[in-house]
Amino acid sequence: MGKVILEMKNITKTFPGVKALDNVNLKVEEGEIHALVGENGAGKSTLMNVLSGIYPYGTYEGDIVYNGEVCKFQKIKDSEEKGIVIIHQELALVPQMSIGENMFLGNERGKKNAINWNETYGEADKYLKMVGLSESSRVLIKDIGTGKQQLVEIAKALAKNAKLLILDEPTSSLNETDSRALLDLMLEFKKQGMTMIIITHKLNEVVYVADKITVVRDGSTVETMDCHESKIDEDRIIRGMVGREITNRFPKRENVNIGDINMEVDHWTVHHPLYTERKVVDDVSLNVKKGEVVGIYGLMGAGRTELAMSIFGKSYGSGITGTLKINGKEVDLKTPREAIEAKIAYVTEDRKGNGLVLSNPIRVNTSLANMKGVSNKGVIDVDKEYAVAAEYKEKLNTKAPTVEQNVGNLSGGNQQKVLLAKWMFTDPEILILDEPTRGIDVGAKYEIYCIINDLVRSGKSVIMISSELPEVLGMSDRIYIMNEGRFVGELNAYEATQESIMANIIQSGRGE
C-alpha cells in the first residue's frame, strides 16, 4: 500500500435544482493510475472540476485533502501550484500558435514584459522529448495531427510541474494507434512516480492502464476496484456502472430479411478540397442491401467520413469520380438536398458541429431536414411539427421534459437520438451512420443499437461507420475495412474477429 496522496471526503455539490455530487469519496495513492468510470452525467467531470478549483472552495461541501493538508482552492491556478493539473477533453490549444507558445501560454518564460524565446523553445523541446514527440516546438499546432496535439497538452501539463495529472477522456479523438501510444506513455510516467486520474468511456483502456477503478453512478461513488487484487474485466466494470448485469451489449437482430442491393458505389475516388492532387478516398467500391447493416471499420483519418460525405450529395471533397447506383439506377447527387430526395441520410459523427442547432428546441431540429413534411407552400404547420417531434421523442425514448427543450441542454445520448429522429423523419431508405455511439454511455448505446435493428427490420439499409471494433463486430452483417483511403478488406460477420480485421489493416500497410 502506497501513501495516500489525495483524499476527497464526503464531497457534495449542488446546482440549482440538482444534486450533482452526493457524498463522494475518492482516495488516490501516490504513483497509481486511478480510473474514474461512469455513465454520462454521473458526475465524473463535476468531481474533477471541484478538485481542480473550477468550482471554488465554499461552493461545495466536504474536504479535499492533498498531501496531508486540507486544500481550499479558489481558482485553477491554486490547484496547479500544488501540482494538480487537469487536461480537459476538448483540446485547449490555439491552432495558429506554435507548440512552444501554446505550452507556456499564461505561464510565459522570461521577464514580465519581455518573453525569452530561446528559453521558451528550449524548455518546450525538453518537455516534448519527455512525451516522445520529435517535432520542433516552433511548429504550429495546426500543422500536427490530433494525436500529437494531445501529447502537447500533456507536455504542457508537465511544464506546470504536475504531480497529479487528471486526464479527462484523453483518447476520445484519437485513433487506436495514437490511443495506445498515449496509454503507454501514461504507464511510463507511472514508473517515474507520477500519479494520474483518468476519466474514460473506453473500458478496454481502463483495463489496460488502471491500478484502481472507482465507479461513479448518479452522483455517488459506488465502489472502488483494485485491479491487482483480482482480475477485473470489462463486464465487471459495466456491471458496476449500470448497476445491473448487461448480458449482451448488442441486442439480437431477428426476423430480418436481407433483400436486393439498395445502393452501389463503384470505383469511387475523392480528392481533398484544398490540396486537390491528394486522394482522400481511393477507388472504393461498396454495396449495401435492403435490411442489411454494413459496417465500415477504419481508424480515424482513414477517409471514412470523407467517403460518406462525398456520397451524400458531394458535401465533401473535389474531383469526385466513380458511379453511384441506387436501386440499380445510376444517379448523380450534387447537393445534400438531392441526396435527401434520393432517400439517403447521413447522420454525422460531429453532432454538435455538423448535426444539431444547439440553440433551437427538439421540435425545430427534428423537422430541419424535411421542412416540406411539416409545411405547406412555405408556411410551417406548427401543430404538425409539434406532433412529429413528440412522436419521435416517444419512439426513440428521448429523455426531455418537452419537445420545446433546447437540444443544447440534452445529454450526448439524447442529442444523438434527436439527430437520428431528424434523419428518420426524412424517410430515408439508406442511412449512413457515422460513429453513431461516440461519447455516449452504455445504456444509450444499447438503445441506439435497438433503433438500428428496427430500421433494418423495416427494410432500410444501414451503413455504420465506427472505430470501435466490438461495435462493428457486434452490429454488422458485413464489414468493410478501410485504411488510408482504400478498402483493404471485406468480411462477413461470422468470419470476422478483432484479429482478422487488424491483420487486414496491418497487411495493407506492409503492401506499400
Next chain:
Amino acid sequence: MSINVKAVLKKYTMVFALIAVLIFFHAITGGKMLLPQNVNNLISQNAYVFVLAAGMLLCILTGGNIDLACGSVICFIGGIGAIMMDKDISAVFAVLVMIIGGLLVGAWQGFWIAYVKVPPFIATLAGMYAFRGLSNVVLQGYTVGIRNTGFLNVFGGGADCYIPDFFGNGALNITCLLTGVVLAAIYIVLALKNRISAKSKGYEVEPVYSMLIKMVIISAVVIWFFYKLANYKGIPTSLIWIGLVLLAYAYITSNTTMGRYLYAVGGNEKATTLSGIDSRKVYFFAYVNMGLMSGLGGILTIARATQAQPTFGQGYEMDAIAACFIGGASAYGGEGSVFGIVIGALLMGVINMGMSIMGVDANYQKVVKGIVVLVAIIFDVLSNKKKK
C-alpha cells in the same frame, strides 16, 4: 397561484426598461413626453427605424451579419424617386421604381455576400461608400423638393398624412379610436382562439391568470395609444406601413420555412447545409429583403421630409442595428424577434425625444445613445453567462 416575478422580469426586461424610461421623461418634462402630438411624432419620426430594423433583423439572424449600406441606399433610392416626381412622372411609377431599385441593390449586395462569400461587413461597407456617392450624383448635390401631395399623404409626409375621420369633425378622431378598439378586440379573439385550439390538442398552455393579465395590458396599451393619436390628428399613414411591415416580418420569422432557415443558418450553418438547405439562398434572401426595406425606408424618409437631400440617411444603419441589439437579437445570430426590435426601436425613439424635449445638447444625446446600446449588450452577455 404565484407569479414568478424574476422570470417575468427577465423575459421582458427591455419592456420594463421602456416603461421606466417613459415614466422618467414624463415626470422630468412635466408631462410633455406623452402629449398626443409627441406620441404621434414618436411613430412618424422613427418610421425608418422600424422598417430598417425589420430588414436588419433578418441579416443579423443569419449570424450577426449587418448591412452598413442601408443609410446610403435610402438616400440613393429616395433621390431617384424625388427626381422622378420632380419631373412630373407619376408617383405610382416612381414608387414602383424605388421598390424595384431597392430590390436590385439588395440583390447586388446579396450576390457578393451569398455566392462569392465576401464578408457582409466589407461588402456593405463598399455599398455604403458607393451608394452615398451615387446619391450625390443623382441629386447633383442639390435638395429636391416633393410637390406630389398624393405621394406625401400616402407615405406619411406633409400636413395631411393622416387617415381622415369618417365620423364627424369633433376634437377627437373617432375613426382612430375605433380602430384601436377593433384591433384590441381582434387581438383578444385571436389569442382566445389560439388557446382553445392548443388546449384541444393537448399542448401546454399558459395559466389563465397570466393570459388574462397579458390580454388586459396589451389591449389597454393599444387603446391608450390610439386614444392619444385620436387626440391629435388621427392615424398617421406611416403607422400603417410600419404595421404592415412588422406584421409581415413577425409572420415570416415565426411561421415560414424561410424564417426557420434564417434562425438555423445563424444557429449552425454546417448542420443546416447538411440538412439539405442551401445556405447561400438564405443569405441572398436576407440581403435582397434588406434592399426592399431600404427602398421602403427611402420612400418614407423623403415623404416625411418632403424633399430629398444628398445627406439623408446618414447613421440610419446604426439606428437599425442598435434597435435590433437592444431588442435582444444575438450578435452571433440565431436569436432575435420582431417584438424585440419594436421595443428596441421605441426605447431609442423615446430616449431621443425625451432628451430633445428637455433640450439636451445633441452631442450629449449621442453619448447617452451609445451608453444605452452598451448597457443593453452588457446585460445580454451577462444574462447569457448565467444561463450556462
